Structures are given as C-alpha cells and as structure tokens.
Amino acid sequence: MSEKYNHKEIEKGWQKRWKEDKIYEVKDDAADSAKASSSRRNFYALVEFPYPSGNLHIGHWYAFAVPDIFARTKRMQGFNVMFPIGFDAFGLPAENAAIKRGLDPKKWTYENIAYMEKQLQSMGNSFDWSRKVITSDPEYYKWTQWLFLEIFKKGLAYKKKASVNWCPSCNTVLANEQVIAGKCERCGSEVIQKDLEQWFFKITDYAERLLSDMDDLKWPEQIKEAQRNWIGKSEGAEVEFEINHPTPALPQGEGDPKFYTTDKENWRELHGRAVEMRKAPTKTEDILWQGLRRDATGYRFRRQWIIGRFIVDFVCIEKMLIIEVDGDIHDHQKERDEERTNLLEQNGFKVIRFKNEEIENNIVNVLKEIHEDLKALPLGEGLGGVISVFTTRIDTLFGVTYLVVAPEHPWLTEQIKNQKSEITNKSEIEKYIKETKSKTEIERTDAKKVKTGVKIEGVTAINPATGEEVPVFVADYVLNNYGTGAVMAVPAHDERDFEFAKKYNLSIVEVISGGNISAKAYAGEGILVNSEKFDGTGSEEAREKITEKFGEKVVKYKLRDWLLSRQRYWGCPIPVVYDPEGKPHQIPEEHLPWLLPEDVDFNPKGESPLATSKGLKERVEKIFGKGWTPEYDTMDTFVDSSWYFLRYCDPQNKKEPFDKLRLKKWMPVSRYSGGAEHTTMHLLYARFFHKVLFDLGLVNESEPFRERMNRGLILGPDGQKMSKSKGNGGDPDELVEKVGSDTVKMYLAFIGPYNETGQYPWDLGGIVGIRRFLERVWRLDTNTRINTNDTNKNPASAKTTTGEVKLKSLLHKTIKKVTEDIESYKFNTAISAMMIFLNELEKEMGMSRFNLDIFEIFLKLLAPFAPHITEEIWSKMGHKDSIHLEKWPEADLSKIKEEKVIIVVQINGKIRAQFEAEPNPTEDKVRKKALSLPEVQKWLDGKEVRKIIFVPNKIINLVI
C-alpha cells in the first residue's frame, strides 16, 4: 500500500532544509556561485514588497507565490537569480494603531513583520531572505534621507504652500483615501482644505523624459498607456488677451485724450504691426527679451505691447515701467520719441531707454538697472493688462466670446489688491473666491455639478484675432494649476463653455471650418455667426498658422509635482532644520540617520505629531543653536519604495546607499511583478527617482525596470474587493493547513492568466482539482518505486513500445509548452499541459513498466509549481541534491513526432469527414483518399471540385 501524501510534514521539513542549506541565497557575481559556469547570467526577479499589515491574505499569496514559479524556473535554467523580499514598513496603519489602541507604532510594525515572515516562510518561496530590507530601519532610512538631500542639493526639492484635507473635528490631516465623499472617514464631519507649507519633488521637470523613455521599455502597452495618460501631455498654444483699458492706473479722462484708442480698426492695425515686430526682433531686442523673460528681474514683461496708440518695446506687467531700445536715431525721430515719452510719463509710466551697445555689451548690468528701477516703483500699480490662456484649439480663436480665469489666478489676485483697479464688483468676486476655497478638490472637480461663476465688471479683454471686446469671468471650473489658470471660452465648440454661456446669456459665435479656416482667418473674416456647423476638425496646418500669428506654441502636462510632506509620525523624517528666520537648511550627513523621536504624543493636536516631541527640539537646538527648529513632517512612503530595489543589491552597505558597481551586476530589474494599482503611482515615482539618481551619477541606467508584469486582482467570492471588514477574504493559513502550500500556490497559478489584469473571484471550488493532481503524482511515484525495486524489471534493457514513443513525443511537447508559458506568465496553460501529460503517463503505466527518466523530467517541470512535493519525491528516489538545483529540461524538437495525424476533410469549409494517416502525407495522397470516402462522395454528389486547399497534416478543403 502506498503511504499518504502528508503535505504538512513534507512542507515543514523541506522549508527547514532549504533554509539551512541556503540554496536560495545568491551571490552578487555569477562566478561566485557554487554552480557557476561561464554561461550563468544574473537575473533580478522582483516582486513589490508588502506593507506589514500583520496578516498575509490571499492577495499576498497571489502576489508572491506565483512569481516564485518564474524565479525558480529561471534558477533551474541556469541563471544566477536574485529574488529578494522586504517590508514597506512606514505608513498610516501603524499610526492608527497608536491612536486607536495606544500601541507603539514601532513595536506594532516589527511584531507584524515577525509574524508575516513566519507566514511567508510557510509559502515556501525561494526568497533570498539574507537581503531583507525594512524601510523603517534607521540603517535604511538614513539613506532615504541622504538621497533626499542629494535631490535637494540638485534643486529638485522645494517648498511651497499646498492645501491638505483637514478634519476639524479629528484635528488632523487626512489622506485622500480617508476622505469619503467629502467627509472624514472616521467621524463623518465635513472635510475642509487647509493651506500648509509643504515639500515637493519637481517631477514635472522630468515629464518629457518619463514619457519618451517609455518607448524602449519592454512593458505591456496598457501600462505605458496609463502612464502617458497620467502625464497627460498636450500640445497647444498660449494666447495673450489684452485687457481693454490702456492704463488701468489712470482714471478715464486724465492725460491726453489722443492717448486712448477705442477705434477697433485702428487697434487691429496696430496689433498686426506689433505681431510683425515680435516675430522679427532685432538682435538687441532679443538679448534683452531673453533676459527679461527668464525672470532675471523678478517681474514679468511683455514685448511690443500696445499702450494707447503706441507700440512700446517692453512693458512690465506688475509695475508701470516701459523699456525702450534705441537704435541709430535720426533727429526727426528723436523729436517724436521725446513727445511719446512725455505722453507716456504724463500718464504715469516710467520710461527708461537703453542704447543698443549697452545691451549688447553688458546685459547683466542692464538687467540689474532695470531691477533697481522696478524696486523703486510702487507696487500694485501695474499694467495688469494681460491674461494669457492655454488652448489646444487655437483654430477656434475667432469664436472666443469670453474669458474665464480661475479664482486663484494671479492677475485676479493682483487686481483685487490693486486700489486703482477698475473692477467694480470686487466684493462680489471676493465672496465667490471665498466660497470656492471652502470646497474640496473633489467637489470642485465634479463635472456633473452646474457651473458657477461671476462676471468681472469694469474690465473687458480683447480678442487678438478679431479685436472684439469680450467679458471676463471668474469661475471655479477653471483650474489654476493647469495651463495658465485662464481659458478662452468658445461656447460654440466646447460643451463646458456652452453650458456656461447659456447660463449667463453670453453670445455664441461659431467658427466655420470646411477645411480652410486658416484662409478665412487670414482674410480677417474670422467671425461667422450662425454659419454651417463647425466640424471640430480644423486642420493641424490651420492651428500652426494661427499660432504663428496670434500665439506661442507650448506644451503642457497634467502631471503635478510630487507632494511628499506628510503630517504624520510613522514615516521617514525629512532631514531639514530651520534657522531662526525660518529658512530651511539640510542636516549634515554626519547627523544621519536623523532619527524619528519616540517621545511623541500620537493623539491629534492639530499639527504634525513630531511637533509634540521635546527631544527633537532639544536635539536641534543642541546641534544647530538656539532658535533653530526641526521639520515636523515626514516623507510620503512612496519615497521609501522608490529605491528599495536598489538597496536589495547591496543591503549591508554602511558607507553609501548602494555601491554603483554592485548595481551593475543586477540593475535594471529583469522582471518586476506587481499590482495594477501601482501603475501611475509607485511605478512612475520610482522611474522619476531613478532618473534623478542617474543624473546625479549614482546609478548606471536611466530606467529601473526592464520588464514589468501587472497581475490581476483576486476578488472575494461575492465579487467584491476582499477586505477584513467585509469578512469575505479567504484565510490562506487555514487553507495551507488543509491542502498544503503547493496546492494553494498551484491553484492560484491555475485560475487564469497571470499576465492579464483581470479580476478573479476567489472560488475554492476548483482547488480539489489541483490537490487531486498532486496526489496522483504522489501515487505515481510510490508505484514507480515499487516497480523499480522489483529486480526483474530493468528499464534500460526493455524494448521501446509505441506507447513510449508517443509518450516521449508528448513529453517534449510538454517541456516546450511549459517553458514557453512560464516565460510569458501563462501558468494556467502550463499546468494544463502537465495535467495532460500526467493523464497519458498514467495510461502508459497501466500497460507496461514505467520509464523512470520520463518521470524525473516531468518532476523537474513540476518543481517550480510544487516545490515541496517534488523535492520529497526526488529525494525518495535517491537523489542527494535538491531538485531545485537541477537543470531545467530542454525540449528536443526531433523527439516530437506524431505517429498518426488526423486529416479533416471539408467541403466548402464545412467538416464532412476525417481520417487517420501517416504523418506528412502528400497533398496528392490526401486528395485521393478524401475523394474516395463515401461521406465525401455523398456531399460532392457528382459536382466538380473547383479548388482544393490543403493544409499539411491538418485539413483538405474541397471547394465545389
């Protein structure tokens, strides 16, 4: 009688042995490895490290146990495989445990890690535990801080005000996930927005590279597309709309009446000239403009701008300063210039002039002088006269009937403050702005809500294409942080604008297309009311032409800078201190790791928990001096996880985060497996981080992950996402206890393709199928040994039967299929192929004695899927070394021989008959045989065969 398949004993035993023998620990160099050979290459198999929540759920199993099949296969295929594991240990749940249950976050976290490690061991994965990384270890976060400082030094970390979700009742900052429908997840009170100074990484500087470098990555197109979406590049144009009052600082009627230009035709002509001049600047003008636009003076300028009936060279937006550039001046010109200067100065402008040589010889000095002049001028009396908009459809410029600015738009802010502004309904606008502030981001961006807005009375903007005056609105449907924070509204061709225009009774002007909008535009016939419907396909060419004339080509991204400050305790401290003036300074390297203090009150006090630490304040004053204060915020945990895969390559390094030479052996990651939910967060952040490190010269490559696979999601049996609160999660521990780790792992691999981001309801029904399969393998083994122990049977001398030839052919087919399917993460069909093989194997066994070699090869194929049971059988068969160190079987294509093939006979594509034949029959043979079949005769019914299609070994199709 055969002994029982006792998974518990087998699995425990082998897990212990593997640990003792360290068979999965990997040396950095292929050459260092015990089984080294010149053909051995390094392979870095990576899975996303888990958050130590305290309990492994079935999703973790899916994430770790299945890619283990791949890692094991690669190892057997002769690669020097690094398959590390660690813990993403900082994060909110630890802190919540502290707040709710008074636990110490550190203790809580490390206890969880210890427990989860045990659970992970029971999985029997081939992880290399010697490279374990825990992000909350000071030995790790020291280097997170160090890297932060490197980035800071490079000017890619900066501070600015940003709003956070704030729960007034809990007295705490909330993460976006903690805000449910605008309410606090915990107490249900209304969440408000609060502005705080926070740290950012300038990921936007890398938008273009993050986009274009993706082309060469071996990633599924889906993931690339999602990232492209997220980065959200759009190419369009910026167009400037002048506000229609020549000098907003002047009350109407003062100064020379000649100064005003109200005549539209005149304005249009003037504008045309200004545009021509902008397009063809002199060398000197260009030098100055480059200086001015680069913010060298700290103020913004416009060039060739219309002031009254003049075009001036440069004018400041914020202050009333005009800069004129002189060429060679003739006397009569000089006179005119003087008159013009007087006129401008009478109207409140300061006019400064520079000679060509001055600018060309010493631009730095000139800019300095301008800066001095600007400083001397009073604030808030600026031109205030331009609103820049971003559009991707400049071809609809002629249809613009109003402008909308975001409530936070700088121009509006300035105008509200400006005493002399001509806006007549300031209080109404201020009220609206206040209302907007009280809305959450989610409320504001709810497209379903009816749009609101307020007309800005007293000012109008001029459509540069038509010279028409159009009203200006403030409305919160315009986002300040995209484009320029202002939009041109084309209600005839944009739904949102249409909705708004209807509500406020604004005019709607259609732009004719018919493919030649540009021609119409040039001819100055831009306005075409109630013309034939605009088809929305104004040509690329039209856009280019209109951009050239009225705007400037620009590229915008949806991607925002990475806000990394968290007003939380359990995270990596930001290694920054503030001097008595409040200026941030980096903490010198010798003070790293900048330790997280432990004398902290976790109960929300309305500020970051670190602010309650006395020890931290004392530490700062002791090191830096009196009046210096610590940074109280910690880092987003995505910073921790942006480089953990680099630390795996050199986890013990005490001198630097990692040694560049060691990285060379492993990076980039050969294959990275993870969840689809990280596509636009972790995966993008890590790419950005890695690129920065590349620019700093710390890593060798600009992309961290050569290949990426996203897995699907395991749902609860109810089709819902699994969670503790719903109680629909499967408990893997219990399951492993019952059927064994091998069965659970293999079942997870069997339920569907792993390389597709589908969703699988967790249904235990099918798991018995896998368990049966493994039991059959177990029984097969037992029988084998009984047979081989029988001295009468000598497999080597036995004659080869037809059955064995068939089996051998199937074996090699199976090797091929399994190998290919593992490579492409289609574990389900690999398992299916092995099942088919086992079915045949059993049949053959029943007929004759058993071929041991074949069974051994089969075991090797199965080893990555069911590491424990195969190891046990392998060892019982008398092998001393682990099966997991065996060489992966190779398919011998010459052994794949069909004994017989089945030829299908079709008539007009319909199957009418089939027959068996020797492999590779000639077309001639097949045709003759087919025609002779009575079924075929019946269907032919004497009709003539017009055409014959022959697919070798498969089909003959007779067309009548």
Add this chain to the structure above:
RNA sequence: GCCGGAGUGGCGGAAUGGUAGACGCGCACGACUCAAAAUCGUGUCUCGCAAGGGGUGAGAGUUCAAGUCUCUCCUCCGGCACCA
C-alpha cells in the same frame, strides 16, 4: 467625454486565420463498497430518434475557411477626466 482591454458552456478558462469549448471544477451514470467517502471509468454546447442543423455580445464585410482580420453598434472592466 477621452484612452486602453475584454465579451466563448452551469463556473474558472483553452484555441500560430485551419476540427470552438483544451485542462480543471461542477453535474450525470457506471465500477469498487454492506454502505458512504475516497478512487477509477464513461458522458457532459445546443436542437434532433437519426441524417443533419445551429452556435464564441449584435449586425455587416474580407476569406476556400473567422472566436481570431475589417467596419458599425451594444455591454462590462480598467485608466484619465471641468486638463480648455
């Protein structure tokens, strides 16, 4: 709204343009058993006694041949979304 992906038995899912439903679950029947479980065997898309017909979300097309390619539409899933 935009961008991806997918729709195949009772279920999970297979099918380089070439026999649709592999493999597994479930179910039915049979064997073993006093009986049950386990195990093994047979069957299992559908209409039809059969011959044969129909069938991969719907409709059209290309082809000797379409689940697979093309077009239109529907549904579901995922990403982005007042992004101008």
